[in-house]
Amino acid sequence: MAPRSMFWRILRQLLSASRGRLSVALLALVSGAAVCSALLGLYLDAESKLTREFRTLGANLVVSPPSGHGSEPALADAGVMGRIEAQRTPNVIAAAPYLYLVGETSGQPVIVAGTWLDEVARMDSWWKVDGRWVPSRDDRSECMVGRVAARELGLAAGSPLDLRSGDRSVSLVVAGIVNSGGSEDNQVLLNLPVAQELANLPGRIGVVELSVAGSPAQLNDYANRLAAALPGLEVRPVRQLTEAEGSILGRIRGLLFWTVLLILVLTGLCVLASMAALAMERRRDVGLMKAIGGPMSRVLRLFMAEAGALGLAGGLIGYIVGLGLAEWAGERVFGMAVTPRWEVLPLTIALSIGVALAGALPLRLLSQIRPAEILRGE
Amino acid sequence: MFFRIVSDSFGRKPRRKLLTAAALALGIGVTTATLSVALDVGDRLEREFRALGANLLVTPQADTLPLEIGGVDYRPVSEGAYLPAADLGKLRTIFWRNNITGFAPFLDVPVAWSISGRTLPEGLANATLVGTWYRHDVPVSDGTIFTTGVSVTNPWWRVQGRWFADNTPSASNAAAECVVGSSLAQRASVNAGDVLAVKSGDRTQTCTVTGIVSTGSREDDSILAPLEFAGTLAGQPGRYRTMLVSALTKPEDDFSRRDPAKMTPDEYDRWFCTPYISSISQELREILPGTEIHAIRQVAEGEGRLLGRVSALMWLVTFAALLAAGLAVAATSATTVLERRAEIGLMKAIGAGNRMVGALFLTEQLLLAFIGGASGYALGVVLARVLGQQVFGIAPTSRLILFPIVLALAGVVVFLGSFVPLRSVARVEPAATLHGE
Numbered sequence: 001m002a003p004r005s006m007f008w009r010i011l012r013q014l015l016s017a018s019r020g021r022l023s024v025a026l027l028a029l030v031s032g033a034a035v036c037s038a039l040l041g042l043y044l045d046a047e048s049k050l051t052r053e054f055r056t057l058g059a060n061l062v063v064s065p066p067s068g069h070g071s072e073p074a075l076a077d078a079g080v081m082g083r084i085e086a087q088r089t090p091n092v093i094a095a096a097p098y099l100y101l102v103g104e105t106s107g108q109p110v111i112v113a114g115t116w117l118d119e120v121a122r123m124d125s126w127w128k129v130d131g132r133w134v135p136s137r138d139d140r141s142e143c144m145v146g147r148v149a150a151r152e153l154g155l156a157a158g159s160p161l162d163l164r165s166g167d168r169s170v171s172l173v174v175a176g177i178v179n180s181g182g183s184e185d186n187q188v189l190l191n192l193p194v195a196q197e198l199a200n201l202p203g204r205i206g207v208v209e210l211s212v213a214g215s216p217a218q219l220n221d222y223a224n225r226l227a228a229a230l231p232g233l234e235v236r237p238v239r240q241l242t243e244a245e246g247s248i249l250g251r252i253r254g255l256l257f258w259t260v261l262l263i264l265v266l267t268g269l270c271v272l273a274s275m276a277a278l279a280m281e282r283r284r285d286v287g288l289m290k291a292i293g294g295p296m297s298r299v300l301r302l303f304m305a306e307a308g309a310l311g312l313a314g315g316l317i318g319y320i321v322g323l324g325l326a327e328w329a330g331e332r333v334f335g336m337a338v339t340p341r342w343e344v345l346p347l348t349i350a351l352s353i354g355v356a357l358a359g360a361l362p363l364r365l366l367s368q369i370r371p372a373e374i375l376r377g378e
Numbered sequence: 379m380f381f382r383i384v385s386d387s388f389g390r391k392p393r394r395k396l397l398t399a400a401a402l403a404l405g406i407g408v409t410t411a412t413l414s415v416a417l418d419v420g421d422r423l424e425r426e427f428r429a430l431g432a433n434l435l436v437t438p439q440a441d442t443l444p445l446e447i448g449g450v451d452y453r454p455v456s457e458g459a460y461l462p463a464a465d466l467g468k469l470r471t472i473f474w475r476n477n478i479t480g481f482a483p484f485l486d487v488p489v490a491w492s493i494s495g496r497t498l499p500e501g502l503a504n505a506t507l508v509g510t511w512y513r514h515d516v517p518v519s520d521g522t523i524f525t526t527g528v529s530v531t532n533p534w535w536r537v538q539g540r541w542f543a544d545n546t547p548s549a550s551n552a553a554a555e556c557v558v559g560s561s562l563a564q565r566a567s568v569n570a571g572d573v574l575a576v577k578s579g580d581r582t583q584t585c586t587v588t589g590i591v592s593t594g595s596r597e598d599d600s601i602l603a604p605l606e607f608a609g610t611l612a613g614q615p616g617r618y619r620t621m622l623v624s625a626l627t628k629p630e631d632d633f634s635r636r637d638p639a640k641m642t643p644d645e646y647d648r649w650f651c652t653p654y655i656s657s658i659s660q661e662l663r664e665i666l667p668g669t670e671i672h673a674i675r676q677v678a679e680g681e682g683r684l685l686g687r688v689s690a691l692m693w694l695v696t697f698a699a700l701l702a703a704g705l706a707v708a709a710t711s712a713t714t715v716l717e718r719r720a721e722i723g724l725m726k727a728i729g730a731g732n733r734m735v736g737a738l739f740l741t742e743q744l745l746l747a748f749i750g751g752a753s754g755y756a757l758g759v760v761l762a763r764v765l766g767q768q769v770f771g772i773a774p775t776s777r778l779i780l781f782p783i784v785l786a787l788a789g790v791v792v793f794l795g796s797f798v799p800l801r802s803v804a805r806v807e808p809a810a811t812l813h814g815e
Binding site: 028031032035038039042046049050053054056057058100102108109110111124126127128148149152153179180181182183185186236237238239240241243244247248251252254255256258259260262263266267269270271273329332333334 | 397401404405408411412415419422423426427429430431435443444445446447532534593594595672673674675676677678679680683684687688690691692694695698699701702703705761765768769770
């Protein structure tokens with residue numbers, strides 16, 4: 001029992017006696033561990049954040065009747081939406097049904113798209129809207145008009161619009177003018193029930209567009225699940241987006257991986273160097289302990305324990321500092337905080353202790369040295 | 379005397395100095411590498427983003443309101459305006475010609491069609507024939523040939539078999555070729571080698587199917603043929619209705635969103651000389667009279683946001699590299715000062731002031747910064763090359779401008795790193811140190 005309590009006493013003495021030097025080493029360890037944990041946290045979170053960013057590109061999954069010919073009014077039942085809602089996960093950013101028809105206003109034909117305008121607002125957040133969005137899918141008195149259509153029809157936000165199809169007609173107010181740069185620029189967008197009434201197709205829809213976040217593999221998974229839940233319908237990823245997304249994500253992931261790895265190695269080496277410098281200052285202590293008869297293995301264990309304790313403390317403090325850093329960085333880069341990952345904590349502490357111990361390894365070289373020489377000051 | 383002491387110190391303990399310089403070189407190397415990648419990442423990813431397809435859409439100005447559902451235009455062929463395809467070579471003569479990576483004109487013709495020797499199932503006899511270019515040679519006025527078409531603007535299109543030959547001068551001859559969209563081909567069981575007869579109005583033409591194309595969008599339900607073929611069929615030879623243009627652009631920022639008409643001449647020049655999507659469309663509008671240029675905002679916006687995020691991420695990583703480098707230098711220089719207390723004590727004892735000793739150490743460290751920074755730059759260029767090859771398959775352009783910047787950074791890092799230990803020089807008591815305490 002005695003040697004053991006001696007061990008702890010010496011260790012305590014070692015840690016409290018030379019506070020100045022230890023604090024330099026601890027500072028190095030803490031900053032190294034902080035950089036590591038912040039970068040690791042950012043790296044692990046970057047992909048999910050970026051895939052969410054990709055969703056500003058709009059719908060990436062389309063549900064349509066089999067071999068859907070765009071011109072045929074082959075309409076799926078609106079009950080489809082119920083089944084899609086049942087399959088909804090947090091990754092599904094928006095799902096909007098569409099029913100298209102050719103309407104007519106003051107003798108001019110125009111494409112009318114009936115949809116859920118609140119979902120569209122989430123799906124196509126890049127649209128520039130003059131005026132405002134229609135806030136609810138139940139709103140039956142307002143519509144939105146594409147930029148080109150508005151120019152051709154002489155409409156502005158706030159103007160009234162009468163739409164006819166066959167012998168049915170509705171009167172609406174334009175809530176906003178949409179600039180999307182896509183086909184919506186030529187259309188009148190209104191809520192689904194109004195379009196169904198106008199087309200005399202109650203409870204019917206043409207296609208459903210979904211915007212789903214996640215990696216290409218997750219998207220595929222989701223598409224398969226959806227296809228299983230919707231027998232007889234075609235669930236098709238929008239190839240243009242999914243392919244580009246996959247390749248761009250791959251590049252970014254590679255870029256981050258290599259740079260983060262490089263910096264981790266660099267930080268490790270830096271901390272290693274300062275730990276080694278600290279260890280070499282202990283040679284006098286090692287010499288003394290050897291001189292009064294301590295076996296080399298126990299002396300080494302003592303100093304390893306010191307380095308390990310430093311590493312643990314540095315890793316822990318560094319992890320906490322790193323959390324703050326990652327949060328700040330996430331705020332700067334993605335505009336939202338990085339979700340803390342628990343796997344970063346053991347990784348950071350392991351790295352920190354590993355580097356601290358590796359820094360103490362040069363002490364092993366001292367086993368060849370004769371105590372007398374060190375004590376004489378050579 | 380001053381320089382002799384400095385050079386002496388380098389000669390006496392070369393290993394210790396080497397260690398500091400190596401740590402610095404490593405740190406600066408990584409910083410240089412991440413910095414050059416960060417500077418390049420925008421351009422590289424921008425090219426990657428062109429896989430999303432075209433970002434500009436050209437339509438006739440005097441057009442009637444398009445009646446499109448799912449990409450199929452329901453207007454009769456006689457209605458709407460058309461644009462001449464003959465002089466599109468001039469797109470490659472504008473100021474931003476090298477940013478125009480490709481363009482593809484389109485002409486949709488509603489047709490009645492049949493496969494020779496077979497009758498089609500009910501409801502399939504009408505389809506849309508899309509005339510376009512796949513890999514078309516466009517003569518440019520400077521004598522060169524620019525090859526472009528949907529192969530560039532819609533790179534995700536896949537074909538089974540091969541694409542139609544694009545450059546046959548006369549489309550009306552019997553050797554005309556076309557490809558069929560996968561969905562249509564499946565329903566009508568069309569195979570490569572079949573001969574199709576397509577009819578629009580009172581004109582009928584035939585073409586041989588060379589492949590089945592899968593696009594993931596509305597073209598899967600149509601027949602694709604060379605633009606000339608579609609033009610003759612529709613009675614609008616050499617014309618198109620819409621055109622996709624793929625251009626390398628700088629992502630939108632606050633400056634680009636301003637109205638060019640309200641800019642001062644200096645600002646206008648700056649705007650015009652930056653490849654914003656708005657300045658490129660402005661030039662296209664001038665060179666293609668009678669057209670309207672729409673930025674496909676879905677692509678442009680998403681791209682700008684993503685590029686912003688990624689480059690912010692890269693700058694952050696660069697900053698982390700710099701921090702790590704500073705850490706390395708601070709640690710080594712702190713130990714240097716600690717180790718050389720005796721020397722400092724001696725200098726002070728024979729009359730050197732704190733300022734003198736500080737200047738000596740700082741000169742030493744700055745010299746190290748220069749050596750370490752220079753070799754770090756060389757190391758960084760190699761690292762950036764490897765990194766660029768790994769990630770993008772292309773090495774980033776090496777920028778000489780980085781060299782002075784990196785050297786200055788090394789100096790700053792060394793200065794900051796030595797600052798704290800140098801202050802402890804002031805506290806060294808000559809008598810106590812020389813005594814050996």
